[in-house]
Amino acid sequence: MLSRRRTLAVGLCLCCLPSRLRADAPIVFQEVAPGIHIRRGVDQNASPANHDAIANIGFIVGGDAVLVTDPGGSLADGQALRAAIRAATAKPIRYVLLSHIHPDHIFGAGAFLVDQPNFIGHRGLRDSLAARGAFYQSHLNEILGPGRAGPIVQPTVPVNDTLELDLGHRRVTLRAHAPAHTSTDVSLFDHTTGTLLPADLLFVRRIPSLDGSLNGWIAQLPALAALRPARAVPGHGPVTVDFPQAAADLNRYLTVLRDETRAAIQAGRDIQTATATIGRSQRGNWLLFDDTNTRNAIEAYKELEWE
């Protein structure tokens, strides 16, 4: 397997890969709770140097199966994750969770086709990928280089409301959320360790990006807090955090975004003027703030002007 991976890596031009993505330099995973291994994504935008390995991704090992969440931001990112799993356990990779539509989380899925796992996603992910997948793929190929994004992998098992999986003496619950960060968010709760993996429903340090519903996202945070997780693995940021504290920071940003957008609309300020200032007071609290905050303000304005 390893030699096959090496061949693949050479096919992608080994010289261009940063050393930590090479097959012989495995990426670093932390075991944040027994059996839950997470690789921290870098706080950067996608680039040829980082292979879009910018999201926190990892895997959960149960008594008789492995669940992957998320598969990574590119084919190379997914291949590195798969190599790490194979180095850690021989148990079959039975489930690959695609936590939402965004490319930095799901374009590594192609690396797992060989395992013929159940690809699991929100009930809306199939349509959403149908509408956006090719666009994301071509955009990612433009950034990383031709063919490096990886294939579009559709979910084979939908999460309609909740879905219980048994990984072998290890029960996890997947929840399909109403539009929040995106319209296709799925969170995972591991009952064995009380660990919540909310994916991008929780951003830490990196500026949250809004692509679903601002009001919806704010509403999801108390619902997740009600699970009383022992710890949470955010989609971006440190591999494990205290949920109430991290959710409070996120909630502060989202409510400022909401309140300032509403106020601007009430005051009759047009979208261009309004979005130049909305949320700016939060700049010191987040990485990669400027562009994403303005896009968030545009999204918020579009949503809230219909209230």
Add this chain to the structure above:
Amino acid sequence: MRTLAFVAVLACILTAPVARAEEDEAARAKRWHELAHLIFNGPQPVNLPGWITIDAPTRALDAALVPVTLTVADNRQVKSLYLVVDENPSPVAAHILFGPAADPHTITMRIRVDQYTDLHAVVETQDGRLISTARFIKAAGGCSAPGSEAPELALKSAGKMKLRFSNQPGAAHAELLIKHPNFNGMQMDQATRFYTPARYIKSIDVAYNGQRVFHLDADISMASDPAIGFGFKSDGTGTLAVQAEDTAHATWHQDFPIQPHGT
């Protein structure tokens, strides 16, 4: 014009990279020259400063929603306005014909921008002259960018309208919002490998107490959920009547009573 001259001067000082920029500039000028001949049959627009200004972000963060404001210096002389996105597949984003109830001082719109492009605004004066101005903006991918909802879902709420009156002093100004996915035929459905067929708002008519404010012919360069800001000669009472039609001949009509003190 001023930018062209500026680049030409720079090209003498520096060399290669700027020379390319000059070529780009020349290519854009050529593009506009050809476009203008296609759009305007008779006399060609003349670039004159001071008549109309285009306000738009120099670098748009959401190419599928680029807000544009057109401001006319002397609103009494304006018969109609064109907004052209030179490099878009269908460049004429809007043609707005004003009526007696219009105050054509300021028009706002949200457009899609497919690649780095000049925007041209052209005023048609009451006496038949065409006067243009240009603005270069950096934005790309806005035409093929998929919407946030699945196509069938997005069409369900099509035609829902909202009118916001803004309380700017001295002029009655309103912004009309219309829910519509404005499919431009460039978004691919990856499941079927077919492009979602074009279906977009093609005309909007607004009248105030029975008198035309404007008639707008739109095209695929208009952003989804079109939003048009406009001024009108209000006496503080009565109704704004809105009629919109899309390319599938669906029509929507709604009356909005005037709210003199904002929303």
